[in-house]
Amino acid sequence: MYDRAPGADPEYRVTHVLNNNAVVVRSESGLSVLVGTGIGFNRKVDDPIDPAIVQQQYVAIEPDKIHYLTLLNGLDPELLSAISEGVELATKTLGHLHPSIYLLLTDHLAFAVERFRDGQVIQNNLLPEIRAFFPAEFEVAELVLHHINTRVGVELPLDEAAFITLHLNAARSGESVKRPLSRANALAGVIDQALARLKVAECPRSLREDLSAALVALVDRIETGRARLFSVPRSIARDLHDEWTHAEWIILTLLGEAPAHSSNTSGALIRGGISSEQRLGETAFLAVFLHGWIYDLQHNSITQQRS
Known part of the structure; x- marks a missing residue:
C-alpha cells in the first residue's frame, strides 16, 4: 500500500497522463480512467489523486482490456498527446463524452496511423450513411482528423472521420459503438437494394x-x-x-x-x-x-x- 499523501486517497495512483483533464490510474480495484478539469495538470506517474477533483467520470479497464495499457506504454508520446487533444476538442464541441473514448479512440487511431505508415489505406464504405446519420459528430470528427494529421505528420483520409464519428456518437450516448454502426449498416442495406432496383x-x-x-x-x-x-x-x-x-x-x-x-x-x-x-x-x-x-x-x- 502506498503512503497516504495529505488530502489524497491512496486508492488512486497515476499510471498514465492522457492530458490535462484525464489520467489512467491504478487502485486496489484495478485500472480506471479518471476525468476532471485539471486532473492531469503537472501530474507524474505514481502521483496520488485527490478524489475531490474527480468529476464522477471514470471507466474501469476490465482484465481483457489490459492491452490498452500495453498500447499506451508503447505509443509515441506525440501521437498520444495529439489524440488526447483531439478528444478534448471533441468534448468542448459536443459536450460530455464517456471517458472510454480516450482509450477506444487511442486504440483505433494508433493502428490507423500505423497502417498508413505501412502504406495501407483503409476505406470506409459506410461514410455516406455515417455522415448523414450523425452530422454533428462527423463535423467534429473532421476537426479531430485534421488535428491528428497536422500534429503527427500523416494524411489519414476522410474515411477515418467516419470511424471517429462512430466512436464519438457512442461516447456521447454511452452506448456501444455497435449501435450507431448497426443503424448505418441498415441504411446502407436499404440504399444498396434501392440502387439495385433502380439498376x-x-x-x-x-x-x-x-x-x-x-x-x-x-x-x-x-x-x-x-x-x-x-x-x-x-x-x-x-x-x-x-x-x-x-x-x-x-x-x-x-x-x-x-x-x-x-x-x-x-x-x-x-x-x-x-x-x-x-x-x-x-x-x-x-x-x-x-x-x-x-x-x-x-x-x-x-x-x-x-x-
Missing part, C-alpha cells in the same frame, strides 16, 4: 451522400412526429409512376413492412409509426426527390462519358 451499377459518393441525407431526414421526420402531408399525392403517383413505386418500397422497407421476398434488411430502421395520409405525403415527396436525383445521376454519367 444503378455505379453511384458516385456525392450522390450516395445526397440519397443518404434524404432518407435520414425522412427517418427523423417520422420518428419525431413531423411527417409531411402532400395535397395531391395521386398526381405524383400518376406523373412519376416509377419514382413513386421506388419511393413506396423504400418507405415500406424503412418501416420494416416490405414483403420478405423483396427485402433483405433485418427489421425496421424507423422507430415509430406513420398515418396513411403521412405515408402518402412522404412517398410523394420522396418520389419527387428521386426524380431529381435520377436526373443528376444521368447527367453525371453523361459528363463522365464526354470527359
